[in-house]
Amino acid sequence: MRKLLLQSASVVSLILVISFCVYLGNLINSVESIESKLSYQVAQLDHLKPLDAMPTDTINTTYVPSYSHIYVDDGQPVLLAATLTLRNTDKKYPLLINSVEYYDTQGKLVKSYLSNPIKVAPMATAEFLSEKRDIAGGVGANFYVSWSADEASSRPIFEAVMVGEHKGSRISFTSRAN
Secondary structure, eight states: OHHHHHHHHHHHHHHHHHHHHHHHHHHHHHHHHHHHHHSOOGGGOTTEEOOOOOOOSSOEEEEEEOOSEEEETTTEEEEEEEEEEEEOOOSSOOEEEEEEEEEOTTSOEEEEOOSSOEEEOTTOEEEEEEOTTOOSSOTTOEEEEEEEEOTTSOOOEEEEEEEEEETTEEEEEEEEOO
16 A cells, blocks of 8 residues: 555656646746847837938937946956937927947947938837947947937937846946937
């Protein structure tokens, strides 16, 4: 009888372990699925409207500090991905983005993100990525944004978020437009 109980307990334990493994596998697949849906793709900027007539009387320019890498310890580089977000903080008026340019430490233009101006809907956000493997910007990299909006609109927020990893520790920080 005791042997039968031990065998039954072993079978139940095995079933529980297999069930738990299946559950964990599904959980991991679910997280990976969410991450793949969120991966950066320029084409997913559905909230950006095609450009039509907008007043461009006043063109504003904004400087946003960024970093393609930073140095730690004795000058060891830490590579960073930088995401520039352009947030239209107005509930009524769109924001016109004329250009988004990325410059390196020496002030040389590295990349121009837009071939044509775009309009960001009220309360929407446009995002631009400088990937971790793109080290051209350096520690003095920056974004330079040309934009315009209706005089009555609220001022947008432009921010860069830098993320990297060093010796198993994640590093992240932000910089706001000047």
